[in-house]
Amino acid sequence: MTRSPGTPLPPPKARRRLREAASLTQAQLADRMGVTRATVRTWESGRTTPRGRRREAYAELLKTLAEEESAAAEPAAVPVVVAVRTGPGSPAEDAESLVLPAKALPAEERQEDEPEPEPAPEPVALTPAQAFDALYEFGTPALVRQTFLLTGRRELARESVERAFQTAWENWPEVARDRDPVGWVRAVAYEYALSPWQRFRPRNRHPEPPPADPGDRTLLNTLLRLPPRHRRTLLLYDGVGLDLPETAAETEASTPATANRLLNARRAMADRLPELADPEVLHRRLAEVASNERLRAAKPPTVRVGxxxxxxxxxxxxxxxxxxxxGTTALTLRTAPTHYEPPVSPGETVRGVPPKVAPGALSDEELELRQKLRDQMQDGPERLTPRLE
Incomplete structure (x- = not known):
């Protein structure tokens, strides 16, 4: 049996354009579809597409929005009264009114007070710095709160997000072309925050003040007791609102492994806090704990300069x-030997050979000869001229 193809959907950019043309936010569209706002964002970015009945419902809703947009784009028929006089003797000798659409009349016959349609504003091209600042202002507050839930440290959360945006600015062409720039930065921030080298930093050895509310403190402590991979999976799925394939892709794991991590994390949270067994309640509580903390980050120009x-x-x-x-290589080449010098073998004692005897005292004749050699001139023609003694 062959499976019939799914209901065709417009391109991702067209989906977002239709929603914005209908003055709907992602949250309002998510309420209509019965999904989360993050799911609608992934549909419009092209990272995922709905399936089954949800795909059919989404396609029908987009079709309705497209029809409403086309109906609103058509020029309205403005009634214009045109007087048409009949010939003499006609029962309608007076002026007779005919209602005609305004688009059927020449331009010079339209009413003077009819407003001309305003041209659509041209899109303004942003510079890389302006686009980066807009992305930073949009994604930083949520990312800092998420990283705080991931690590339990306010300063580390702020530093991780700023470092992730610094990396994004260094690789800005790649980030600007990414389908989900916020997801790109989020992955870098999570990797930096969960790095095992963070435990060796002196300021991370001492605990930070816990949340003031006892319920928030208990939830955060329970969350931090989970293994880092389970904690990250739970935060992405139940906190951020990503679906299972997206969570698996961001955590670099298979979908079955991600599902097992999610189930184990939920089970561990429910064992300690039974009221959080419902995923909706868990999502709401995570948002409340993160929102109760006052977390701030640096300004976009500071991050770019850094x-x-x-x-x-x-x-x-x-x-x-x-x-x-x-320089080291040049110095080595300069001072290195140019030929091979065999090493000098160490001395060895040979048995049977008497040791060399030191010279004794000089005799009288030897002393006289030495004195004679010292008294004579050592150079000059006198040494070359023989003479009789």
Missing amino acids: SERRARFWTRAAIAFTAALI
């Missing part, structure tokens, strides 16, 4: 390391 400064630092460090390596 990213550029860090890039310059590492560039200069790489140049200095390369120069040092080249």
Whole structure:
């Protein structure tokens, strides 16, 4: 049996355009479809597509929005009264009114007070810095709260998000073309926050003040007792609102493994806090705990300047390391020997050979000869001229 193809859907950009043309927010569209706002965002970004009955309902809703948009785009028929006089002797000798649509009349015969349609504003191209600032302002508050739930540390959450955005600015062309730029930054922030090297930092060795509310404190402690992978899976699925394939892709795991992690995390949360067994209640409580904390981040220009400064630092460090390596290599080539010198073997004692005897005292004749040699001139023509003694 062959499966019939699903109901065709417009492209992702057209889905978002139809929703915005109907003045609907993602939350309102999610209420109509019975899904979360994050699911609608993934549909409009093209990362996922609905299936089954939900796909048919989504296609029907988009079709209705398209029809409403086309009906609103058609020019309304403005009634214009045109006087048409009949010939003499006609029973309708007076003026007779005919209602005609305004679009059937020439332009010069329209009423002067009819407003001309305003041209659609042209899209304004943003500079990379402006686009980055807009993304930072949009995604930072939620990402800082999510990272706080992931680590339980306010300063680490702020630093992780800022470092992730600095990395995004360094790779801005790639991030700008990504289907979900916020998801790109979120993955980098989570990886930095959950890095095992964070435990060796001095300021992370001491605990931070817990939340003031006892319920929030209990929920956060229970969440932090989960393994990092289970905690991240639970936060992405029940906190952020991603579906299972998206959660698996972001955590770099298979879908069955992600499902097992999610079930184990939910079971551990329900064992300690039975009132959180319902995923909807868990989602609401996670949002409440994160919203009760006052978490702030730096301004976008500060993050961009920090990213550029860090890039310059590492560039200069790489140049200095390369120069040092080249200098060391040149010095080695300069001082290295050019030929092979065999090593001198250590001395050995030979048996049966008497040791060398040191010279004794000089005799009188030897002393006289030595004195004679010292008194004579050592150079000059006198030494070459023989003479009789």
